[in-house]
Amino acid sequence: MSQNGHCPDIPPSPVPVIIPATDHPIKVHDIDGEALKVLYRLRDAGFAGYLVGGGVRDLYLGQRPKDFDISTNARPGQLRKLFRNSRTIGRRFRLVQVFFRGGKIIEVSTLRSRSEYDINDIDKVLPSNNTFGTLPEDAFRRDLTINSLFYEIEHNTIIDYVGGVKDLDQGIIRIVGEPDRRVTRDPVRIMRVVRHAARNGFRIEEQSWQAIIRHRHKLDLCPPSRIRDELLRDLRSGKSEPWTRTVLKSRIFTTILPFYAEILDGARGRQRQQELLALTRVLDRLHGQSSDDYRIEIPDYMLFTTLLVPWAEERFDLLQQRLHGPAHHTLSREIRAELDSLFSERFNIKRLDKEAMTTLLVNLPIFESHQQKETWPKWLRGKSYFADCSRFARLFVEAAGGPAVDAGLFAAQPRQLRHEAADFSGKDSGHGRRAKGRRGGQPAFSNRGKGVFGFRNG
Incomplete structure (x- = not known):
């Protein structure tokens, strides 16, 4: 930081490039209606308001922004008086959320002079007036040039202090x-x-x-x-x-993920890299089918497990395992112990999620095998983890070159409908039963080793 407290990356007296409406593709009708209401109210109250960041970037690229964030020279207290349907959030850098019908939220922030992570004493709570800034200061405190653009509605121009438009074009x-x-x-x-x-x-x-x-x-x-x-x-x-x-x-x-360091080297490492790419390719196909009316929702623990399959193959020869009873229970314990060791502090993964990750990995071989045979034993269909493991196995089979998994299995929809979709055998999988004291669909581990796969019968 310089002595005046501003970021040393800001040149003296920066002059922006102003891109007129005739020279850029953004049109007012492309902007969310509620965001426009906020911008117009700021203008009518005598404040400057700008569409900022990713919203400007996405509109310039012809994409639909996920969020329409706004920056202004109005202070948080002034914003709260101007927008009664709002609340202030944030401890160090306060911003105002303006609420609209249907649960829509437009976030409005006061122009800042620096990023939270460019302040020397990260634990110090700064006075509320110590971080407000000017338009160029706000531009230069942002991470990337393509995210540092401002769009103003008075003349429909883009204001560019950092060369972001040129970088978008190139x-x-x-x-x-x-x-x-x-x-x-x-x-x-x-x-x-x-x-x-x-x-x-x-x-x-x-x-x-x-x-x-x-x-x-x-x-x-x-x-x-x-x-x-x-x-x-x-x-x-x-x-x-x-x-x-x-x-x-x-x-x-x-x-x-440092435990992958040795695994990804050499010829076998290149194979494992290809497996990772194939698995993420399936994730992309599934997530690519999300829309406003049809949202794909793959649980966190399943996403993490997707990244762990090549590791588990290398570490445990996972897909060659066809274990039952005590041997399967032993493998479960070994995998869970490894996950506890690898993720004891990394990522702050919850205990239940690590149990779920273990369940998906240890059951992948048998589910993958039955997926290939298209046969599902009655005892397997009745397991509480059947729906999750079958979905994950289908995802894996697609990555391995098999048929595409139905995205409907991962759609955010009523639980009962998802069970019917997942249970392609035509029988209720039982995944919806919620056992007392543990999350539905995830088996608890038993020290006694009873039940199929060493899990307690649900």
Whole structure:
């Protein structure tokens, strides 16, 4: 930080490039109606309001934004008076959520002078007036040039301080400011660089690429929950295959999941990499079918397990296992112990989720085998984990070159309908039964080894 408290990446007296309405593709009618209401009310009250960040980026690229975020020179208290249907959230950097019918939320933030992670004392609660800034300060504190654009409705122009429009035109992902310093201050920016490159099919600018290579190990310094949340966003993005290619090439993948380091080397390692790409390709096909009326919802534990299949094959020769009874129970314990060891602190994965991951892995061989034979024993159909394991096995079979799994099995819909879809045998799978004290569909482990596969009978 410079002595005046502002980010040293901001040049003196920055002059923006103003792109008139005739020279860019964004039209007012492309903007969400509620977002326009917020912008017009800000204008009528004498404040400046701008559509910012990903909303401008996506509209410029001809895509439909997921969110329409707004920045303004109005302070949070002024916003709360202006929008009665709102609330203030955030501890260090407050923003206002404006609520509309149907559960829609438009987030409005006051222009800032710097990012949360560019402040020296990260634990210090700053005075509320210590972070407000100007339009150029807000642009230069953002991560990427393509996310640092402002759109104003008065003249329908794009305001560009950092060359973001040129980078959009050329398909480039570029870190704002000095890449090494920005990445060092917040290593999670590494994952955001890769995400936006994968999602848009853009290339990463060379200095930005070298910075994330040099500093990828600093991801270990980040809170596990942040890495977990970023990883899950990438797996749900519909672009997880190109994301996987990039994190494998940059070795970010083995920084995030270090137990893969030795597995991915050599000829066998290339095979395992291809397996990872095939699995994420299936995730992308499934997530690509989501829409406003039809949402694909793959549970967190299943997404994590998808990344673990090549590891489990290498570590336990998983797909060659056809175990029953005590031997199957022993394998369950070994896999669970490994997961506890590997994820004791990494990602803050819940105990129940680790149990679910173990269940999916240990049962994959037998479910994959019956999937190939298209036969389902009565005892297997009645298991509480049948629906989840059969869905996961179908996902795996598609990745291995088999028939495509029905996306309807992963649709966010009433539980009963999903059971009927998952139970292709025509009989109620029993997955919907909720045992007391544990999550429905996930078996608890038994120390006595009774029941099929060493699980307690549900």
